[in-house]
Amino acid sequence: MSHPESQHGSMDLEHQEHHVVGPKVYLLIFFTLLVCTGLTTWVAFIDLGVLNPVIALAIACFKAGLVVLFFMHIHYSSKLLKLTVASGLFMFLVLITMTLSDYISRAWGLW
Amino acid sequence: MSSANTIVQLPDQSTAQLPRKHYLNQELGLKSWLLTGDHKRIAMLYLFSITFFFFIGGAFASLIRLQLLTPGSDLLAPDTYNKVFSMHGIVMIFLFLVPSVPATLGNFLIPIMIGAKDLAFPKINLLSWYLFVAGGLFILAAMILGGVDTGWTFTTPLSTHYLNTHVVTAALGIFIAGFASILTGLNFIVTIHRMRAPGMTWFRLPLFVWGHYAASILMVLGTPVLAITLVLVALERTIGIGVFDPTKGGDPLLFQHLFWFYSHPAVYIMILPGMAVISEVISTFSRKRIFGYTAVAFSSVAIAIFGFFVWEHHMFIMGVSNYSALVFSLLTMLVAVPSAIKIFNWSATLYKGSITFETPMLYAFGFLGLFTIGGLTGVFLGSMGMDVHLTETYFIVAHFHFVMVGGMLMAYLAGMHFWWPKITGRMYPEAISKLAAVVTFIGFIFTFFPQFILGYLGMPRRYASYPPEFQVLNVLSTAGASILAVGYLLPMLYMPWSLKYGKIAGNNPWQATGLEWQITSPPLTENFVETPIVDHEAYDYEWLANQTEHEVKTVG
Amino acid sequence: MDSPAIATVNGEMQAEAHAHPAYLRHHFETVEQQREAASFGMWLFLLTEVMFFGGMFMAYLIYRNWYHAAFVAGSNTLNIWLGTINTAVLICSSFTMAMAVYSAEKRRRKSLVTYLILTIVLGLAFLGIKAVEYAEKFELHQVPGASFSIEQFVHPTDPKAVALAPDMAEKTQVYFSLYFAMTGMHALHMIIGISILLILVVRALGGAYTEGHMSTIENFGLYWHFVDIVWIFLFPLLYLISRYR
Structure with a gap:
């Protein structure tokens, strides 16, 4: 994933400058999520044995991670x-x- | 009251006055109370509600003890008895013990102790009280409509399939009251993180705040699991889904896991605020900083965290895996460590302290002894072999009453007496309240100590009748309960009396160090005239000695 | 003992005295403190939500292992395309919600209102599709408690489907119980979310969140994204069990 320019060097434990996330990042995340959704449905039709649920959950975790980090701004928090x-x-x-x-x-x- | 062996310093009663404006008379009228955002007023609303529920739960307790006076079921029919002990448990746990100290004293004191004007979310605080009342009303409704007889544990499939009582109503009440508890905990955590006054670092916080912080973590993380579990039980009863239903393939043990995932930490939700009170009281009345402040602070957090790893010890006889039970048994022993750290550190605080014996201290001494017995018998029950013999007997009833009533209720009363002058501006009458403390202690021992023996002899809990050979000890227990009732009724009489006739307390009758004692009694609506700047550790009695009362500039 | 305090100090007066913005509540020192407290409080609330759904995920995990065949059969009755579309719809609504937060941040009232309305529309679309799916379950007697029939699993009409022994077919009820409990709870959260969104739209039209105070929008956004995350996990767990059969 792209790490937008906003890495703060030293972070205070409790306080940090408020960061505005722009539409570019949102769009990028949005399309990644849609692609992942397609991917997870597509993979479900391929017989991979025990790997099927593992992959499905891995994709879900990845998607959830993206939402938490960028849509919910935890990456900048x-x-x-x-x-x-x-x-x-x-x-x-x-x-x-x-x-x-x-x-x-x-x-x-x-x- | 001003003999040599007391620390009480009251102002000259002939000239003393209460502050002209304070939180109680800032605004008048019912509306100003029911729509208040002031954490102190919400604490008072909670105080009235939980006192009401305490006496309802107490009435059920009296019925239980009267029923057990004789071996047969002479007073109540067995199914009525089932309802009585269920309502006793539900009311006492969810409507009294869980909110007792946090929602009253915690609500009142945490913002003041950290130097804030209010909790972070005053409206959510008020909402929490309304949710609590709504939950209480649902439980009262379940009670009036005919009661509920599942026990407070809502064991499936008993609660979902075999009973025709008002399980859903009661479960809904607990669900709603649970959200009140979540919101209180959430409010405390945010407040303690975000609202501390300048200079109030984490390790300058009074231990009262640390204890509540730990309990709040449990409220926030544990309660929702109970909520979803009760929702599933209610759905199973009403529309017939089958998550816990063995006839459809569900596992009743899963209910037990989810239920105790909350209900074991709930024990710590109840006791941690009590321990928080005891730290304040013991320090004040032995004029010493709490021995091992950091250890006591971290032991609260450790109890909160370990508390989530031990729930299965409630299920040793339910057919869980022996191997898993072994792990949980070991982890249960671990919880004893932080609890013991607290007890030892309190004892070390007393060592060579200038101890005085005002009422709060008497209750605190009661707490120390009774909680230690309650805690140690918990270790018995945590060991698998003993547990198989003792669980579901009166031994376990005695154990948790030692912790909850002997521990928590003693701490609650210690706290109520200790902060009564701050809350109302007037002293409670010392002599009679000392009597009440002693009566409570004696009554408690007589009520619950025989139950240890009864349980050890094998008398099972939750039965309306028992074999005649157990009668002597049961009569002793019932006699003790009537003494205990006197001990609880006395404060109900003299506390209201003191509102009018009590001596004017002044800002700091106990010469205590907390920020709450440096402001007027009762406090202003805004708590502080100016935001205080904290430059000393908690329990710094030298700092206090260096301040004369009129030099207190920063905290008004 | 009488306090020298100016006891009449109350919230509004003090806020005026310090020339603070009107939305700064009296017990906070700074706007930043208030914003941080609100967002921390919201996150703690989401923590309780994690544990709330956590109990059901726990149940799912155990029963899926116990009754795998029944879960496969149950899962294959769901319409995977409706599920996929619904996932996409919800992700779109998350995106519009994120853009609403951005608009509030940039103080653009019109685009804030537009994005909020879009979010409502997408949320309603999700619930609509869900309602279609639920209705189908009722018709096929796959609702535990209401009118459940194991016949379809013991003697499936679809030649590709694997017939279950009656004993295992009974256990499809567990799957559908969890399906309805989990998606039902999720839908309830959506309904609550949409109700709040309606209020937010009305207040946003009045310019409430574009005057510099937007933590309500920001925190509601957190809630909405959380509901999205729950669905992100529900979708593979409920819809995608052994679809390759």
Whole structure:
């Protein structure tokens, strides 16, 4: 992905200059998202075995990442907001992995 | 009240006056309260509502104890008893314990403690109270229409298929009240991050603020999972989708996972603000900075984070994987570490402190002892082998009442007494309130200690009757509960009395260091005349000694 | 004990005294502080939304592994083209929303209103297509609880489809339960979003967000994009299971 010119050298943890994202970036992201949507539908019709859901999810994650970073401006935001997004992701993963620890091993030793 | 072993410094009562304008009389009339944006007034609205719900929940508790006075189900029919204990749990947990300290004291004090004029989002704060009331009304409606008898845990498929009571109404009420809690937590986090006064760095924050910050993280991240779970239960009951329904292929254990993903952290939502209060009280009444400030601050955050990794210990006997249970059992032990750090640091604070025994301190001492017992029995229950024997017995009932009532309620009362002079501008009557603290403690021990033994002997919870050999201990418990009731009713009498007849408290009756004690009691609507500039650590009693009362320039 | 304070200081008076813009609320020191607080608050709210949908994704993950055959059968009954079009529609609406934020930033009232209306239209288009899909499910008796029939999965009319054992066919109900719960919750968020958009349009016409105070638009944008992200995940998870059969 293109990294527009707005990299700030040193970022304060909580405060940062407000950054205006322009239509160029939005258009670029918009078209990338549309292409990815087409791609994910197209790939779904090809038999790749276990890779099908993996690829579908990878594309979805990529798309979601683009939306978060550019449409939602996290790429240009303070570290606090980046941390907030990361903590949301982390808690979701805690929910998934800790619950799965039960589901994966529930039948161990029982057959 | 001004004997040698007290720190209370009240102004000369013959000339003392309350400030002419403060948040209580800034505007008058019901409308000015119901549409207020002032965090202090919203705290008062919350105070009235949760007190109301506390006594409703308490009434159900009395019914439970009266029923268990005799082995047979003499007072209530068994299905009525089911409804009574369910409503007791739902009301006490969702309508009292979760909002108790954060929504009242937290709401009132956090902006003042960090030197802000208000919370970041005053309108959302007010909205949170309306949501709380709406949720409370739904639960009251469920109660009046005939009650709900799932227990507060809404266990599926019992709640979705086998009961004809008002599960959906109650679940909706909890859903709405949950959003009140989310909004409170969200408001606190933003406020603590964004609204601190100049110089108020993270490590100058009072530990009260740290505790609430940690609890707010739990509110924001945990509550939505409960919300979606209850939505799925309600959908399963009403339109018959099958996410948890075993007849359609759903897994009831998944409900348990999702439910306890919130409801275990919820325990920390309830206790962390209580611990936050205790830090303030113990420091003030032993005239010392909290020993290991940083450790106590981080232990709050550690409890919040570890709290999300242990929920499965509620499910050891439900058929979860043994291997996974092993992991969760180990992680459960880990939560004991930050809790112990707090207890040890409070004890170390007391060591060689100039301790005085005003009412808040008595409650805080009660907290220390009772919470330690409650916490340690939690470690019993976290170990898988013990848990199989003890879970679903009165042992677990005693355990969580030691933590919630012995811990949280003691802390709540400690906080109410401690900040009462700040909230109202008047002192509560010291002698009778000390009596109330002691009565509460004695009543509590008599009520819940026998339940440990009962549980260990094998008396299961949630039954309307029991074998006659358990009667002696149950009578003891019921007798204790009536003492406990006196302990809770006394403040209901003397607190309102003190509004009119209490001594004028002055700005800082306890000679405490927090910013809230440097402003008028009751505070102005704007809290501070000028934004304070903070140049000292929290609990800096030397700084306080160097300030004479009239030299306090920066904080009005 | 009487305070020397000027107790009558209230919000508006102070704002005037410091010559702050009218939209700066009294308890904030600076416009920047207010903007940052609002956006941080919105992100925390989105965090709760992540966990809200997270519970359903968790359920999906487990049941998809348990009842894979039923999930394949259930997923293949969905119209993949409607799903793809809907994804595109929603991405378009995200783009117009982003452009609305940009217009507010540049204080262009007319283009702000245009983009907001476009977003509403696209949101309604999404809901319309969704309604068509839902209606079809009712006709085919694929709504759990209402009138579910496993017959179509045990004896499929389509020769390409794999017949399920009655036991596994029952489990398609789990798939459709999750399908309706997840897309339903998503649609509910869309409806809430469109309702708010209507209010925003009316206020934007009055010039509310082009006078320098645009955090409402910005934060609503965050919400709208979040709803889009949920769909970005729902689409492959619900529509694209083993489509190559």
